[in-house]
Amino acid sequence: MVLEARGLIKRYGSGVVALDGVDLEVGEGELVGLLGPNGAGKSTLVKICCGLVRPSAGSATVVGAPAGSPAARAALGYLAELFRFPGWAAADEVLELHQRLSGSDGGERERGELLELVGLADARGRSVETMSKGMQQRLGLAQALIGRPALLLLDEPTSALDPVGRRLVREVLLELKRRGQSVLLNSHLLSEVELVCDRVLIINRGGVVTRGRPDELARPRGVEVETAGGTRLFEGAGREDAPRIVSELVAAGESVYEVRVLRSTLEDVYVQAVSE
Ligand SMILES: Nc1ncnc2c1ncn2[C@@H]1O[C@H](COP(=O)(O)OP(=O)(O)OP(=O)(O)O)[C@@H](O)[C@H]1O
Numbered sequence: 282m283v284l285e286a287r288g289l290i291k292r293y294g295s296g297v298v299a300l301d302g303v304d305l306e307v308g309e310g311e312l313v314g315l316l317g318p319n320g321a322g323k324s325t326l327v328k329i330c331c332g333l334v335r336p337s338a339g340s341a342t343v344v345g346a347p348a349g350s351p352a353a354r355a356a357l358g359y360l361a362e363l364f365r366f367p368g369w370a371a372a373d374e375v376l377e378l379h380q381r382l383s384g385s386d387g388g389e390r391e392r393g394e395l396l397e398l399v400g401l402a403d404a405r406g407r408s409v410e411t412m413s414k415g416m417q418q419r420l421g422l423a424q425a426l427i428g429r430p431a432l433l434l435l436d437e438p439t440s441a442l443d444p445v446g447r448r449l450v451r452e453v454l455l456e457l458k459r460r461g462q463s464v465l466l467n468s469h470l471l472s473e474v475e476l477v478c479d480r481v482l483i484i485n486r487g488g489v490v491t492r493g494r495p496d497e498l499a500r501p502r503g504v505e506v507e508t509a510g511g512t513r514l515f516e517g518a519g520r521e522d523a524p525r526i527v528s529e530l531v532a533a534g535e536s537v538y539e540v541r542v543l544r545s546t547l548e549d550v551y552v553q554a555v556s557e
């Protein structure tokens with residue numbers, strides 16, 4: 282396992298229980314999404330995996346090394362949810378600094394490739410203070426990718442991005458997957474998580490309330506048929522039931538105008554999971 286967390290509990294000094302016994306695994310080349318309302322404990326979980334926050338109980342390992350140890354830190358890239366690079370630094374300088382901090386010997390070539398990957402090839406010499414929020418966030422993502430870490434911990438990497446920027450990040454995530462790098466992604470964008478993640482965990486008030494593959498979680502909700510007499514919902518029916526439903530309606534003399542197989546979306550699953 283690239284990331285393995287067992288029984289994580291975090292009680293902050295204020296008395297807040299941010300995590301209440303969370304288990305989590307991320308395998309090689311796996312993309313795992315972490316969903317949950319504000320304050321659920323997502324960032325706390327990611328920070329424990331980075332070694333920035335010490336758990337009150339339980340443990341986490343990155344490529345087998347204890348979270349926070351030099352070996353664990355060397356194997357991961359992190360994009361924090363709120364970060365700020367020095368305004369005066371150029372994109373290229375920010376990356377160079379982080380190459381030095383992380384001991385990457387990728388040099389100019391790595392910086393060029395990363396800026397290209399996040400769509401900032403033309404902004405190499407631009408200072409951070411002249412960049413839009415979305416550009417800064419993409420620069421932050423490039424920073425996390427320095428040294429080709431085995432594990433990426435991305436805390437809401439698309440929160441400042443426009444739709445095109447989000448798509449670019451989705452493509453970057455899929456590229457990382459092809460290269461065998463693993464990702465733990467915090468996001469509030471359910472459709473995005475649904476599109477790229479292999480597995481999803483929904484956490485609420487510090488505990489995992491639902492986990493599974495997005496397509497498993499989003500179950501069939503029924504078949505809806507438009508007839509001359511109005512819209513009829515056949516609850517619990519799936520795609521395979523549609524031909525029979527239609528032929529029975531037609532045999533009963535109904536005119537059928539439209540048939541829709543309804544699936545619950547990840548959003549439905551999420552809303553249900555966090556309101557229980
Ligand atoms: N340093 C801290 N000291 C005290 N309490 C904290 C600290 N950091 C987080 N908390 C509390 O722990 C809980 C979980 O916070 P966390 O930031 O992990 O949530 P989150 O799921 O990332 O939320 P969001 O979606 O808003 O980013 C919240 O109640 C928060 O107020």
Ligand SMILES: [Mg+2]
Nearest residue numbers: 323324325362
């Ligand atoms: Mg957070």
